[in-house]
Every structure is written in structure tokens, then in C-alpha cells.
Amino acid sequence: MKFNPDEIKEATKKDFDAAWNDGSKYVSNPGVNQKYPRFALKYGKPHPVFDTIQRLREAYMRLGFEEFMNPIIVEDRDIHKQFGYEALAVLDRCFYIGGLPRPNVGISDERIEEIKSILGDLNDDGVEKIRQILHAYKKGEIEGDDLVPEIAAELKVSDSKVAVMIDRVFPEFKTLIPVCSQNTLRSHMTSGWFISLGEMCDYRAPPLRLFSVDRCFRREQAEDATRLMAYYSASCVIMDENVSVEDGKAIAAGLLSQFGFSNFKFRPDDKRSKYYVPDTQTEVFAYHPKLVGSKTKYKDGWVEVATFGIYSPSALSQYNIPYPVMNLGMGVERLAMILHDSMDVRALTYPQFQYKTNWILSDSDIASMIYVEDVPVTEAGKEIQKAITRACEQYGNTQSPCEFTAWEGQLFDRNIRVKIVEPEENTKLCGPAAMNEIISYKNDILGLPRTSRWDDAFNNGTSTGIRYIDAFAARCARDIEASAQKGEGSETRVRIIKVPSEINISIDPIAQRYITGNKRKIDTRGPVFTTVRTEII
Known part of the structure; x- marks a missing residue:
């Protein structure tokens, strides 16, 4: 379908302020939704990880932290300086950078x-x-x-x-064949903080409160539901002569409380990294009410969300840093999984690769992918579409043979008359399915009449608001425009509907694949039996 971005913008800009203020994601203009279904969303949808990153950035800045970028490429000698005898274990998890x-x-x-x-x-x-x-x-x-x-x-x-x-x-x-260098991709944000603070000591006096939310890379043996080789770390440092473990507790509580966590627990971390002062490395556990009773491993409401500690003076001395430094870090993806009710970090981060096993469309999603294919483009054509619909609503049950004039007027400087006709005897102007409505119900696409028999479907499914007669009238109006432009009359007829395209309904291939893949059905069968004729007068 061709579209005009300026037309979409013009049709929707009047809703901008209201939609922004009330948080609405959808355009309220039905003409745009009908004609440009792929552009019915008012605003784009953020990725859950980047959404969490943005919220973390704002949370850090509200606590008075200044944002910095740390080096991503770190020489392996820096790892030795920072981790001492643990360096080989750390480097085993690092990606070395090679080149041709x-x-x-x-x-x-x-x-x-x-x-x-x-x-x-x-x-x-x-x-x-x-x-x-x-x-x-x-x-x-x-x-x-x-x-x-x-x-x-x-x-x-x-x-x-x-x-x-x-x-x-x-x-x-x-x-x-690629040749490896001595450079690695940063596996811990700590590697970058040592380098940055070592440089900043020459021109920035403490106290310093800095944060960075950025990529780290770890050569895991395999990626699974809880770990990725490329992940985001939300890390901060406080460089101050009087910094202590209590500052780490305060920052953890102040940061995480902005995400709905409460009641924090702190316990010594058994990993005891070499670059931390002994007995200062601390795990942060936080309670979140929404996790209570969930199907996650955090169903008691408590989850480990961060780690902090005081950098070792011996490691700091390698970079001529004379002041104590507290560092706190957390994995962004872990926090995002909690905030977005995800059980698998791979599905959360890369949903495009997980859709076959985690792909879920609601009835509302499916209904938004159903639209009228052929529509009139002139103002007169749009009037004709409405007139045909009104006439069928008013006279549809009239016994045949019969005919009714739906519209008379000028189109492309030609006088035309539009009639709805049924020449056969013992039937009606419109077939019994003419007023059927397209809905998505339990992931099926159905064409149903609004009768008490189908109350459950209409009450619990999602209607597109498109009736068979609406879609047929749109096609008639488009055919009339094309014929009138040539100076010719036209006749558009519809009989028994077997597939949506026969009544001028299109379904996005994405919805079709989803329905087929999940063994749902598309059933729009029904007798419409309506004919529209146009004559030049």
C-alpha cells in the first residue's frame, strides 16, 4: 500500500498534545487507521533494555551523579594491574581483538x-x-x-x-588469517573506571560522583536464559576521602527505590574480587512487591540486583589514584527482566530471534492488522462510499426485484447515478452476511453478525469496526472513480464470500503467519449478494 507520510502527519498532529499528556499510544483518527494500518501507532515502542537504561540514567542523575563514558577497549596489561593474580581467570573470559x-x-x-x-x-x-x-x-x-x-x-x-x-x-x-592484539573488549566496567579515574586525578578534585551505563563483553561458554556475551552494566563510582561501605548501601537504596524496590538486604559477597578491599564487597538484595507469588525464582519477592565495594588501595596505586573509591554495579538486563516480567534474557534482548517460541499476538494486535484494501481517493468517491453503505443499511432487507438510487452528482466533471440493484426474484437487496463484522476472537479472524448468539465473541474479542458492506462500498466507490474518469459506467458485484480478499479485506501477512503457525483459523464465509451499478447521465 502506498502512503504519504505528510498526510499521516497532518491527520494526526492535532492529537499530539493530548496523546502525549495522557500517555496514549494510538491515533484517534479512524481515517488514518483504516487507510494506513501500519502507521496507526502514535509513538514508537522502546526496547525494554534501552527503556531501563534511560530510567537508570535519570535515576543516577537525580542522585547527583555525573555521566561519563569509559574506554571499551582495554589492554590486557591493565587487567593484570587491576586484578593481580586473578588476571588470568578474568582474561579467560575476555574477548581479545584481532585484525587482518x-x-x-x-x-x-x-x-x-x-x-x-x-x-x-x-x-x-x-x-x-x-x-x-x-x-x-x-x-x-x-x-x-x-x-x-x-x-x-x-x-x-x-x-x-x-x-x-x-x-x-x-x-x-x-x-x-586474523592476528590477535593485546587489546581486549571490556569485560567489567571496573576496567574502565580505573583508567578514567587515573587520568582525572590530575585535573579533578574529589568528591567525584560518576556513573556510566554501557556495554560490556564476556566470553561465556554459552548464552542461556540468564546470561549473554554482550550485556549492559549500570555502574557508578564515588571518589572521596571519607567514602565507606555505608555510602554503597545508601546509593543502592536510593537508586533501586526509584524502580519500586523496598526493604534492602546487604550481605558479604563470597566471590571476593582482588580489586576490592577485603570484607567490603557486598551483594544487594531488594524486595519488590510485584514479584511475590510470581512464577520466577524470585517468588518470595527478594532478588539480587547489585554489588558494590571499596576499591583496593594497591589496585588504585597502579593508576596513581590517591583517594578511596566506592564502586557499585548492576546488570541492566537483570533489572529489565524484573521490570518487564521476562523469564529469558535472550527473548527480552533479542525478541526477533525468539519469536517462534515466544511470539504472542493479542486479539487487539491481530485486529490492527486487518484493513480495507481498495478505498476511494476523491471527496466525491468518499461520499459515494457512505451513500452506498447508508442505502444498504436502509433498504437491505427489501424483497427483490428492486433497485435504489444511492447517489447522484458530479465526478470528474461527469454527471453520474449510482444504484444498488437486485434483479432476481424472491430474494433481498443485500444478502444475509452483508452486515457481518470482522473481529479477532481467541486469535481467530471471523466475520460475524452482531446478534445475541455472538455476544461472547464481541464482548471478549476485538472488533475491527469493518463490516462487509463497508469494505464492499469502498471497493465500489474506487471502481466508480476509475470508470468515471474514463467516461464509462460500471458494475461491481459480490456474491458468496469465501476469503477476505473477495470482500476487499486485507490481512497483514504477519497476522496470517501467526494464525497459521498457531493453528487458528480465518473464517469470513458468508452470502453478501449485492450489486452496485453506475451510469453516466
């Missing part, structure tokens, strides 16, 4: 002939230019993504030919 070496490529006479067969008849200057560019690439004077365009520009040939030449003539580029 720059090959030393020679150009033999045989290769020159191959190059000419691909690029054309190069003279000696052309070959020399290739040799010089490859040498500059080897020395790092030309970046890898500039190699092809650089050769192409010098030789005045296309990039594609140069790419083919490198692929066929220089196999060295395809057989390169």
Missing part, C-alpha cells in the same frame, strides 16, 4: 597478463600504479575500504572490474 594483516603482494609477469585480461591493455605506467597502491596499502597509508576505489580512480576503470581483478589475481587477500 596487510599482505605483501608481488606482481609477476603472469599476474600482469591476468590483470590485462580483466582491466584491458594496461601500459607499464598502469601496472606501476597498481604496484604503488598495493605497497601503500601494505604500509597502512591506504585503508582497506579505499583500496578498490583508489585503483579504479588511478586507472580510470570501474570499481567492479578492480574488485574482480583483486579476487582472481591476488588470492592472498582471501587466505588472510
Whole structure:
């Protein structure tokens, strides 16, 4: 379906302030919802992890902390300085950073002939230019993504030919093996805090209250429901001459209380990391009422949410940091799982890869993916659509043969008359299913009449608000527009409906896949038997 973003914006901007103030997520303009179903959402939906990150940032700043970014790439020598004899165990969980070496490529006479067969008849200057560019690439004077365009520009040939030449003539580029460096991806935010504080001591005096919410990387043996190799750490430090464990308790309580936690417990952490002063490493347990009786392992309401401690003077001295430092950190994903009722961090963080086992659509979700396909585009066409609907509502039960004029007027500078007709005897102007309504009920898509028999479906399902006659009238109006533009009459007929498209109803393929995958059904069968004719007068 084609759409005009400016039209959507214009149709919905009047609702902006009200929707923002009341937290509404949906546009109240039915015309936009009907015509542009994929754009019915007023605001985008935040990712639960980034939503939690934003709330953590605001919570830290409300406590008076200043936001910083710490180095992500950390040399392994820093790990040795920070962790001492534990460094090897830590490095075992670190990702080392590698890169491809720059090959030393020679150009033999045989290769020159191959190059000419691909690029054309190069003279000696052309070959020399290739040799010089490859040498500059080897020395790092030309970046890898500039190699092809650089050769192409010098030789005045296309990039594609140069790419083919490198692929066929220089196999060295395809057989390169990465070489590891001494750099690692940060596995703990602590690694970055030592480096940052060591630099800041030269120009910032304590007290310092800093925080960072950012990525860390840990080479786990495998990812599971509770751990990922790439995760977010929400970490803070207080550098002050008088900082103590009590400050850690106060910050933990002040931070987590902003997320609904209460009644905190603190107990010594058995892990006893080398970079903390002995007996200061502390686990934080917090009580959250919404967890009580849940199906999670935290059904008693208590959950471990953070760890804090005082950095060891010996580790601080490696960076010439003369002041005590308290550090507190928590995993963002763990907090997000609690706030968003998730049992699996993989499904929470990467739902796009978990949809087959965790994909749930509500009736409301499915109903929002059902829409009228063909709609009139002119104001007169929209009037015709409404007129057809009104006439069918008013005369639909009239015994046939019969006909009724629904609309007369001008369309594309032509006078036209629109009639609803039923020439056959012993029937009615409209079939018994004409007023059926499309609803989603228990994840089925159904076309049902609003009768007492279907009260449960309409009361507990979600209606699209689209009746068969509404969708049919829209198609008729669109056909009338097309015919009138050519100066012709038209006839649009509908008989027994078997599939939604026959009544001008479209269902988003996503909803169709969900219904099929969950063995639900789409049943819109029904006799509509309505005919609309148009004549030029």
C-alpha cells in the first residue's frame, strides 16, 4: 500500500498534545487507521533494555551523579594491574581483538597478463600504479575500504572490474588469517573506571560522583536464559576521602527505590574480587512487591540486583589514584527482566530471534492488522462510499426485484447515478452476511453478525469496526472513480464470500503467519449478494 507520510502527519498532529499528556499510544483518527494500518501507532515502542537504561540514567542523575563514558577497549596489561593474580581467570573470559594483516603482494609477469585480461591493455605506467597502491596499502597509508576505489580512480576503470581483478589475481587477500592484539573488549566496567579515574586525578578534585551505563563483553561458554556475551552494566563510582561501605548501601537504596524496590538486604559477597578491599564487597538484595507469588525464582519477592565495594588501595596505586573509591554495579538486563516480567534474557534482548517460541499476538494486535484494501481517493468517491453503505443499511432487507438510487452528482466533471440493484426474484437487496463484522476472537479472524448468539465473541474479542458492506462500498466507490474518469459506467458485484480478499479485506501477512503457525483459523464465509451499478447521465 502506498502512503504519504505528510498526510499521516497532518491527520494526526492535532492529537499530539493530548496523546502525549495522557500517555496514549494510538491515533484517534479512524481515517488514518483504516487507510494506513501500519502507521496507526502514535509513538514508537522502546526496547525494554534501552527503556531501563534511560530510567537508570535519570535515576543516577537525580542522585547527583555525573555521566561519563569509559574506554571499551582495554589492554590486557591493565587487567593484570587491576586484578593481580586473578588476571588470568578474568582474561579467560575476555574477548581479545584481532585484525587482518596487510599482505605483501608481488606482481609477476603472469599476474600482469591476468590483470590485462580483466582491466584491458594496461601500459607499464598502469601496472606501476597498481604496484604503488598495493605497497601503500601494505604500509597502512591506504585503508582497506579505499583500496578498490583508489585503483579504479588511478586507472580510470570501474570499481567492479578492480574488485574482480583483486579476487582472481591476488588470492592472498582471501587466505588472510586474523592476528590477535593485546587489546581486549571490556569485560567489567571496573576496567574502565580505573583508567578514567587515573587520568582525572590530575585535573579533578574529589568528591567525584560518576556513573556510566554501557556495554560490556564476556566470553561465556554459552548464552542461556540468564546470561549473554554482550550485556549492559549500570555502574557508578564515588571518589572521596571519607567514602565507606555505608555510602554503597545508601546509593543502592536510593537508586533501586526509584524502580519500586523496598526493604534492602546487604550481605558479604563470597566471590571476593582482588580489586576490592577485603570484607567490603557486598551483594544487594531488594524486595519488590510485584514479584511475590510470581512464577520466577524470585517468588518470595527478594532478588539480587547489585554489588558494590571499596576499591583496593594497591589496585588504585597502579593508576596513581590517591583517594578511596566506592564502586557499585548492576546488570541492566537483570533489572529489565524484573521490570518487564521476562523469564529469558535472550527473548527480552533479542525478541526477533525468539519469536517462534515466544511470539504472542493479542486479539487487539491481530485486529490492527486487518484493513480495507481498495478505498476511494476523491471527496466525491468518499461520499459515494457512505451513500452506498447508508442505502444498504436502509433498504437491505427489501424483497427483490428492486433497485435504489444511492447517489447522484458530479465526478470528474461527469454527471453520474449510482444504484444498488437486485434483479432476481424472491430474494433481498443485500444478502444475509452483508452486515457481518470482522473481529479477532481467541486469535481467530471471523466475520460475524452482531446478534445475541455472538455476544461472547464481541464482548471478549476485538472488533475491527469493518463490516462487509463497508469494505464492499469502498471497493465500489474506487471502481466508480476509475470508470468515471474514463467516461464509462460500471458494475461491481459480490456474491458468496469465501476469503477476505473477495470482500476487499486485507490481512497483514504477519497476522496470517501467526494464525497459521498457531493453528487458528480465518473464517469470513458468508452470502453478501449485492450489486452496485453506475451510469453516466
